[in-house]
Amino acid sequence: MADIKFVDNHIEIDKLPKKPKRLTATRFATVMGLNAWQTPFEAWCAITKTYEDPFEDTIYTIAGKVIEPKIIDYLNKTYFMDVKSPEDIYGQDYFKKTWGNFFPNEEFFGGMWDALGDDFVVEIKTTKRAEDWQDDIPIYYKLQAALYAYLLGFDTVIVTATFLEDNDYVQPELFEPNHTNTVMFEFSMAEAFPNFEEDYIKPASDFWQNHVLTGISPDYDEKKDAEILKVLRTNNLAPEDDEVAELLTEAENLKAEIELIDEKTKPLTDRLKEVQDALKRYMSEQFRDGDTKVELTGQRYSWTLSKSVRKSVDSKKLKDDGLFDQYAKESESYTLRNTVIE
Template sequence: MTKNKYHFEDNHIVLDSMPKNFKKMTATRFAAALGLNRWTTPFQVWCALTRTWEQPFEDSIYTIAGKVIEPKIQKYLDQRFFMNVTIPEDVYGEDFFKKTWGDFFHNKKVFGGMWDALGHDDETGEDFVIEIKTTKRAEDWKDGAPEYYKLQAALYTYLLGLDKFVIPASFLVKANYDEPDKFVPSVENTAIFEYSLSKDYPNFEKEYIKPAKEFWKKYVESGISPDFDEKVDAEPLKALRTVEVADDSDFDKVLKEYDDNQVKIADFMKEIQPALARQVELKDIIKKHLKEQFKEDTNYAEVSTNHFTLKMTKSERHSVDSKKLKDDGLFDKYSKTTQSFTLREMAKESD
């Protein structure tokens, strides 16, 4: 977790100290910052950009398959479709990630990242971006590349001053993840989606680049996060709320926060205590009223308010008269039937 100091305010986070430098808005963070990625929220992007929290990277069968299959797709595009593919090694040499620190756009302040490959059309002389994807979710691609993938390629296309970008997608099955080295790209398992920045995103700078820069200025540079969602952002929030006590001053903050919260809870309980006590009395009255409606063959009754339904059920159970049992030793003869009534409250569904 980060060394950044921060505190919670309502449903966002405020940095008490800023990092020496921010991470860049790469293509994978670009759509998410704009709220256009179903898997990553703007809050999570902010956490990454400010070095406040980022999900630890762990290889999975999906990432491993992607690493193994991507070079196969590059070769497939070059040999079958004559795209004259250029890969990062061709430009930056071996260990290109270490040499570039994972950023091919050092002259850009906000945006950065690494493209998968570049292509060149000999007939038109046009250069273009190639963004390679492997997926098991073919259903997501029935109308073309998902928007957040298109925006990844579109960003690199924009940063390079190009217009065309191509997204090859290989649709994998379980066997491909088990043995990715045996995968062979073909027209049966790999589709190629071609796009144009000028045609598909004619107002790209105004509708995407500008809002992304506004996000950067409003949230990243200010150190004040976008609002988080307790459910969707549960993982980073759990990590951020786990306080790492480094020294006494940090522990003093923990004690102060505990004290403040406890006072709030105590004040709240004092405020609602009369209402809680009255509810107990009211439930007893309602329970008595419903119980009086029961006849010998009645097992159920209910009453409704504007927001709740109170249901009472009757059940019978056998119990033993222990005194007579001791005197007589006969269970069946001296067993008796008693009745119990249970009242349950359920919130009504709102219209």
């Protein structure tokens, strides 16, 4: 992870990676704020390799991979198309052969189309949300296909949507596309996006120039980007000198020994807590008017329960009245915790 600096509502990185990730179709609409599931800041973090969740296949991605060849075969047999898959054109292991990019001559756009005809591109989608496709292709997916058509110099775009049930994700190999579970949309770039370059290519290019090449992120959203910001705001250290390394080793050894002792005494400490809670309940009932303490004397210890009355500020009421910021005071505190490294 590059060294980062938080400035206002964005971050700045000290240096760019040698090869930023490309502005693929899945990031294309995202950087313009047209993705309901990701933010431009998240896309920027991935492109600049500042932060990205490690990719893990899910039932949804696995189903998509298994069903995609079935859709290509379905289009060829049902609609008498001549649609080719990436494997038909690049051969097996096409991802490794192309480094996951079918547009090596582009400066920063890239990605992989799903299928190709002689003069059209095909984008294949699987989803559970049929309601999103009632009127038209959702703009996020439509722009994915449109970008590939633009890069290929095609006007015709075909997008298929295959609607899956829960069981299809469990056994995608058994799924068979048909006219009830798979619909096909076709559009012309000239008609659907008559000003595609000005409306979409230029803003995406501006994003690259203004944010990727400068190392200055777009503004983040504290709520939508909360998980990423939590990681970025954590400074992960490794011991840089012998003294710190020795202290760290000693702390870990001491903690391991204490944990062994705690494990042996746990039944006793658990029971002691139960007994003390019972004594506390009894003693709290013995306060007289004006008392501030109740003492219970045993053979080895004297047990004292103190009572104090504290006044607290109703911060919600202050916020509602617009006075909270006027009287709020910031203070710093540091808490040292440790977690087991898996």
